[in-house]
Each structure stands twice: as structure tokens, then as C-alpha cells.
Amino acid sequence: MVRITLPDGRVCEYPSAVTGMQLAEDISGRLGKEALSVTVDGVVWDLTRPIDHDAQVRVNTWSDEAGRHTYWHSSAHLLAEALEELYPGIRLGIGPSIENGFYYDIDFGDYKVTEEDLPKIEAKMLEHAKAAEPIVRRDVSKAEALATYKAKGDPYKVDLIDGLADGTITFYTQGHFTDLCRGPHVPNTGYIKAVKLTSLAGAYWRGDEHNKMLTRIYGITFPKQQMLDEYLQLLEEAKRRDHRRIGRELGLFTFSAKVGQGLPLWLPKGAELRGRLEAFLRKVQNEYGYQPVITPHIGQKELYVTSGHWAKYGADSFRPITTPQEGEEFMLKPMNCPHHCEIYKSQPHSYRDLPQRYAEFGTVYRYEQSGELHGLTRVRGFTQDDAHIFCMEEQLKDEFLKVMDIILYIFKILDFKDYEAQISLRDPQDKEKYIGTDENWARAEAAIIEAAAEKGLETKVVLGEAAFYGPKLDFMVRDALGRKWQLGTIQVDYNLPERFELGYIGADDQRHRPVMIHRAPFGSMERFVAVLIEHTGGKFPLWLAPDQVAILPISDRFNPYAQEVAGRLKAADIRCSVDLRNEKIGKKIREAELQRVPYLLVLGEREANAGQVAIRERGGNDLGAKTVAEFIELVNGKIAQELGR
8 A cells, every 4th residue: 555645634545556647637637637747755756657655745737846847857858859850960968957948958069050040949849749759767777878878979978977876877768869867757748838949058068168168058848838928028028127238228337358257347327326235235234233344355275274165166266366475375255254254253252242243345256157157147256245243052043033134124125025035954965065063054954944934934945055164044036027036145154163263251251162144135246236127127216226317408598497406406415417418308308218217307498487397207107397395305205115214
């Protein structure tokens, strides 16, 4: 007898092994049609794989992340099948599902494949999808797997198999195509109804720039054509909201080949916008008792050896700089926490001093491959809104809750209403990736779980995503287009205080070790600004907008009055620009709207004579005429409302 326990607690009993498909059909006919995979005791399985033991089982559909990933993983195989038929002799790399769709890395050899070839590949994929080819799983030995791909002349698969343990290898076959894969997959290719290959890119094999550059083809599929059509509309909107384009249009930031790839240059309006975000967070941090600190952009190698970062990341993150004298090794700073540990250690501490909260907008540098750089979201030099809290263990939960309050307040003010919290823990099966004792890890993980529960925060627990020195709580924000971004993060760390031998004198006059909290509500200023641009489409809230008001005189005769109004607004600390060009008012309005200015003030004879301004709100809403004083009151009231004052 096999007992299957469903998520709602119901138990289904079967006399022998049962497949996920049979289970789904027994629950309901509709679920049987919509099922894509099953999760068995926390592991996602094929619907066709027999469950022969008592288990906790969940049926995954398109509405479940696990279901979509199964679907897109199968779609990657469908792409590879089509490519092998169209381009005989190609060599395949890897083809995983990703957050939105899938990709496959291919060595095309002498073939030249461009964006123009994608429709032909899509058509071949749909041909195989309509054939509803069964996708069949088969266990193979390591020897058979190696022999198969050596005979095929596929070095990338051989490389992958070399790293696998015998007894854990599976092949999946559909039609005449077979791929090395651990699965899971949908039962047949007919599940895939709508296909779109979205782009081509280059990708080094295994992400190593010393390896060969492969061609990466991205794509996405859906169970219905209508869903694909809606997604493509979303992509068009994403292009309109692209932070690189909007940043250029609004004059916020730029890049220079001479300065270097991945090193953004903030233009005046962008620097002011970023400065307002920093001032906003500084004010919040002051209210929570943070102290500002400043650390250098470099550090001696020994600092990072002590912290463990050098052993963990080495040349992948650290870049040496020319040393002042022989025997010294300095590195560009890739993180701020070791410097803050040394600040804490610079003077003795009593339990009465704790917690110590150090905050810094610290610029760090990490080497990213040129192919991975993308606007402000992936750069080589970026500024973290970093802070480190050193506290007693009994203060840990309260401090953690306060950091959560700060992050959730920021999300509220900036209108990030849709977010999820992820607790990232150590993978107990891969402890070599992490430093510190099991006891310290258990205490740190328990602290995060308890704090999140006390806050009533819905969380998802993910194994293996912890920082190497401690577990963390990450906040994943969905923007206006439904895309997910990791922004705020909080980490609990028992290990760096040990490695730096930090201490404080307790009430018992004995020396104790503090606990360390790492936190960055924005994550990095560059990435946060990029996400904010795309979330708002460049239509920033009034308090943050580069220009809050555009003053538009309808002719040269009213330029003096326009400058008078501008002077009064600037005296009231309202950011404004005056368009004194000899252009028609319609053109001035259109160009100000393209700059996404929250308020346009149109000034003509009636306004000048009455000492008023005609107010046009962003989006075209006409608010009528008001005196300058009334308009200033309106602006200040709106800002107070946005900031929750």
C-alpha cells in the first residue's frame, strides 16, 4: 500500500506504485489536464515517474513555479531537438529553465546563426511539438553516458558527465533526440503550444572566459497562444521602460569606453536623484540610531584573508592595484564588511555600548565578465547602502526586526507593493561552501526564521543560497511589469566576529563575542535606481523627480514672469526648469511630458496679470489656475503625502 499525502492533509491510498499523472486525474479531471509535474517529498518529478513509497506530494500546474520550470525545461529540449535537425553536427552545452523561459548554449561550429534564423527554428520546434512525442526518462551508467557522448563527439556533455556520480545519471529521449538531463519534464512535446525565441547572446562554457564562447539562444513558451501574445506585449512595454534608454533621455547616467566597461558615470540630474535617495535613507537610519562611517576603496590582501573572502572568491572578485612599496598587496574593495569589523575593533566595547550600528554608502568593485554587464543592473563598480550592526545575542532578534521595518518602509514609500521574502539557508549536504561551526549556523538560521515569523512575513525557504558566512533574508520585489528583482537583504553572521576576534565586556565582566548583522535595504544604488526607473517608467514620485516643475511661458513676453515664478519656487526648495526658447507652447508641453516632469506651469497674459500659474499635471490632467503660493502648498502637501508624513 502506497499512501500519498496531499498539501491539504488528505491521504490517497494505492495498492501499488502510482504516477503523478494518475494521482492528478484521480483528484479531478481538470487537474489531470493542467498538471505539469509533481513535487515528491520536496523534489520535483516527472508526471510519468512511478511513486512507489509513502510520500508528501503536490501536483504542479502552470500557476506553480515548479510547474512552469518543468514546462520551460522541456521547451529547452525541444529547442535542442530542432537545432540538431536543422544544423547537423552541432555540439550542445546546457539548456536550463530560467525565471521567464529557457535558454540553450550551443557550439554551432561553422554554421552562422543570426536573429533572422529564429523564426525557422521556432517553426521546427512547433513541428515537433505538434507530433506530441513522448518524453521518456532512462537511468544510465556513467560508462554508458560517457561512451554515448564520446561517440557523438560532444565534448561539453562529456565534461558534464565527468563531474557526475555513477548511479545518478539519466537520459531523456523524445523522437530521435536524446539529452543528458536530470529532469523533470512534461509527458510529451504536445504540451507546448506557443513558442517564441527572444534573443541570441554569447556565453562562455561554464561561465569561464578562458573557455570557448558558445551561442546562447533564449526563448519562452506557453500553453496558449493568447498567453504568448500578452507576454510579447509585456516585452514591448519593458523596452519602453528600459532604464538604459530612459536614463539617457532624462540625462541621469552614461558610460565611457575610456573610463571602462561597467563603470557608470552619474550625470548631474542622476547624481541629484541618487543623492535624494541617500538622504532619504540617512534620515531613516538616523532615527534608528545608525552612525555614519567612511572606509577606503582599497584594502590589504590580509584583510580579506582574515575575513575568508579571499579563500572564497580570490581572483573571481578581487583585483590587485599597484602597490606603494615592495611586500604590500592592496586590492580594490569588493565588500565593506571587513573594514567595518576593523572599525568596531578599533576601540574597546562594553555591553552598555551595544548595539553599534555603522552605516556607509560604500563603493565597491567586482570583476564581471563583459558579456554579463547590463546598464546599471550589472556593473563592475557600485555603491552599497551598507550597514553592519554589532550586538549581543539577546539583542539579535530585535535588531533584525528593526532592519525589516526599514526595508518595508522603503518599499511602501517607493510603491513596491508586490514582494516576497526568501530565507536563504546553508545546504546541509554541501557544508564545504561555508565557514563557521554547525552551532553558529543553527543559531543564525533560527534567529532569521523566528524574526520573520514574529513579523508575520510570508517566506520561502531556499537551501544553498546563504552567504558563505551566514544565512540571510532576501526581499524579492516585483515591478510594475511583474518582473522579480532582489533588492533588500539582511544577513546574520556569527563567523566574521570570530575571525576578526571581536569582543565586548559583558555585565559579568567577562569578554563575549558580538553577533553581526549585514544589511542593505537598497542593495546597491545602481541596481536600485535601475529597478526604480523601470518600475515607474521614469515617472518618479514628486519628492524624487529630477525636475518637479517645468515652467512654460507661451511667448517671450512672459519670460520675466516665468523667471519670477521660478525664483519663488526655488526659494521654497522646489526643483524647476524654465523653457525660455522661442518655440510654440505645444512643443514645449510635449517635450516636458517626454521628460516626465510631474507638473507643467503654463504662463500667459491671464496668469501674468493675475499673479497665477495654469497647472497641468503629468499625464495631461488640467488642475486649473492657482496663485504661486497655492501651488507651493499643493506641491508640499503632495510630497508629505508620498513620504507618509
